[in-house]
Amino acid sequence: MHIFLLLNCFLFPVIGRYVETFEQTPLTQRFLDVHDEVNSYQEAANAIINLSVHGRARNQSYDRLATFVDKFGSRIAGSQNLENAIDYMLDELQRDGLDNVHGEDVTVPHWVRGEEYATMLEPRNHKLAMLGLGSSIATPEDGITAEVLVVRSFDELHQKAAQAKGKIIVFNQKWVSYGISVAYRSNGAVEAAKVGGVASLIRSVTPLSINSPHTGWQDYVDDMKKIPTACITVEDAEMMDRMQQRGHKIVVKLKMSAKTLPSVTSRNTIAEIKGSTYPEQIVLVSGHLDSWDVGQGAMDDGGGAFISWQALSLIKQLGLRPKRTIRLVMWTAEEEGGFGGNEYYNRHKKDIANYDMVLESDMGTFTALGMNFQGNPKTMEIMGSIVNLLKPINATALKKGEGGEDITLWMRAGVPGGSIMNANEKYFYFHHTDGDTMTVQDPVAMNLCSAVWAVVAYTVADLEEMLPR
Numbered sequence: 072m073h074i075f076l077l078l079n080c081f082l083f084p085v086i087g088r089y090v091e092t093f094e095q096t097p098l099t100q101r102f103l104d105v106h107d108e109v110n111s112y113q114e115a116a117n118a119i120i121n122l123s124v125h126g127r128a129r130n131q132s133y134d135r136l137a138t139f140v141d142k143f144g145s146r147i148a149g150s151q152n153l154e155n156a157i158d159y160m161l162d163e164l165q166r167d168g169l170d171n172v173h174g175e176d177v178t179v180p181h182w183v184r185g186e187e188y189a190t191m192l193e194p195r196n197h198k199l200a201m202l203g204l205g206s207s208i209a210t211p212e213d214g215i216t217a218e219v220l221v222v223r224s225f226d227e228l229h230q231k232a233a234q235a236k237g238k239i240i241v242f243n244q245k246w247v248s249y250g251i252s253v254a255y256r257s258n259g260a261v262e263a264a265k266v267g268g269v270a271s272l273i274r275s276v277t278p279l280s281i282n283s284p285h286t287g288w289q290d291y292v293d294d295m296k297k298i299p300t301a302c303i304t305v306e307d308a309e310m311m312d313r314m315q316q317r318g319h320k321i322v323v324k325l326k327m328s329a330k331t332l333p334s335v336t337s338r339n340t341i342a343e344i345k346g347s348t349y350p351e352q353i354v355l356v357s358g359h360l361d362s363w364d365v366g367q368g369a370m371d372d373g374g375g376a377f378i379s380w381q382a383l384s385l386i387k388q389l390g391l392r393p394k395r396t397i398r399l400v401m402w403t404a405e406e407e408g409g410f411g412g413n414e415y416y417n418r419h420k421k422d423i424a425n426y427d428m429v430l431e432s433d434m435g436t437f438t439a440l441g442m443n444f445q446g447n448p449k450t451m452e453i454m455g456s457i458v459n460l461l462k463p464i465n466a467t468a469l470k471k472g473e474g475g476e477d478i479t480l481w482m483r484a485g486v487p488g489g490s491i492m493n494a495n496e497k498y499f500y501f502h503h504t505d506g507d508t509m510t511v512q513d514p515v516a517m518n519l520c521s522a523v524w525a526v527v528a529y530t531v532a533d534l535e536e537m538l539p540r
């Protein structure tokens with residue numbers, strides 16, 4: 072997950088079972104018909120659930136993901152490794168018997184981290200765990216050695232502007248939520264440069280740390296000097312804050328050799344189950360295949376990409392063919408700002424009238440609870456009936472929420488869409504760190520998530536009519 076995704080998930084209040092808020096709405100005949108129609112999918116839903124949770128496809132998405140991430144490791148946009156991983160996926164999807172397997176070219180940024188370190192030299196020598204932020208420039212060859220100014224907010228930085236010139240600015244902002252706190256990662260370098268800072272170090276954007284730096288994309292703006300920027304750990308940011316309060320002078324040496332190389336061509340990875348009756352109409356199921364250049368990208372977003380594959384795979388294994396086409400997209404270069412999603416939208420938006428629903432899982436594949444979804448009131452009612460098909464696995468919750476970065480443009484243009492609701496309280500413990508490995512993933516949870524994804528996609532793709540907008 073990149074920057075914008077959780078804004079709404081975290082800011083929108085939980086409104087509980089969405090269907091309940093519509094109980095007073097008089098039901099139209101059309102809705103009663105659709106409600107009955109949805110209920111007729113219980114048998115298909117049970118077969119999907121049975122196959123994924125108890126049957127021969129049990130642990131399959133986990134096993135496939137483990138094979139993949141153990142083979143390729145992390146997959147940053149611009150790298151040859153990501154392209155090799157995409158080639159592997161195209162082969163696997165073909166071998167799985169899916170239709171129309173192909174890649175679609177996308178021009179993506181190519182940022183490389185290079186060698187980097189940060190050391191506190193005063194008041195004592197201490198190596199800081201750090202990671203450069205995506206798109207950061209390098210320091211000079213000899214690094215930057217400078218006194219530190221610790222601030223806890225942008226406001227405090229502006230109040231202390233007079234003391235900031237020539238310093239390395241350390242942001243020790245508290246964790247509020249990803250959507251709010253990520254502003255320090257996105258804009259820290261620009262704000263530090265405005266007051267004459269020579270580098271910016273942000274406290275990692277996470278509610279929990281075991282001395283783990285959490286990287287992520289950051290943005291420079293035109294007309295503002297670019298300064299090197301990295302994240303440090305919660306522990307070190309708090310320590311330097313305490314040292315400053317005691318009146319100690321803090322000096323840090325920062326060395327980074329990050330580079331932005333020319334853009335390269337990557338691909339969105341696509342496969343389908345072709346619809347039997349309205350093949351031109353699309354239900355899109357997705358996750359992103361790229362990751363940060365640390366850990367294994369197993370959680371962000373290997374899990375989301377592989378339950379999306381699994382949704383098609385389960386439907387295929389059961390010999391089901393819905394009326395509409397179910398299209399899997401494994402996006403590229405999400406982490407740099409949704410490059411794959413944007414390119415796909417521009418290429419396909421002329422067909423928007425045929426897009427029935429868009430789904431993206433990029434907020435974890437922990438134990439499935441139901442769906443976060445957005446659509447008009449009728450569509451929310453229909454989705455309420457669909458999640459009821461998931462009673463056998465208790466994944467019947469429905470709440471208003473966003474999808475993911477890569478499907479934002481479709482949803483903004485009015486296509487119903489959403490994401491899987493899962494028990495992801497620990498998502499940001501691992502997000503964009505070396506700790507994002509297969510060890511975070513759980514096979515049983517992935518079985519449940521795959522079943523939710525498949526039941527929702529199959530039912531919507533097979534209803535008589537498209538979801539109302």
Ligand SMILES: *[C@@H]1O[C@H](CO)[C@@H](O)[C@H](O)[C@H]1NC(C)=O
Nearest residue numbers: 117118119121122125126127
């Ligand atoms: C569940 O799966 C088992 C074995 O895979 C099969 O024997 C059984 O008939 C299935 N039950 C349902 C309700 O689909």
Ligand SMILES: *[C@@H]1O[C@H](CO)[C@@H](O)[C@H](O)[C@H]1NC(C)=O
Nearest residue numbers: 126129130131133513514515
């Ligand atoms: C699936 O994974 C669970 C949890 O690790 C394990 O207990 C179970 O034996 C596995 N089942 C199969 C069929 O591999």
Ligand SMILES: *[C@@H]1O[C@H](CO)[C@@H](O)[C@H](O)[C@H]1NC(C)=O
Nearest residue numbers: 124461462463464465466519
């Ligand atoms: C669903 O919840 C019920 C009641 O809390 C529980 O008894 C049951 O085991 C749960 N089923 C699954 C598949 O988690």
Ligand SMILES: [Zn+2]
Nearest residue numbers: 072371372433
């Ligand atoms: Zn992601």
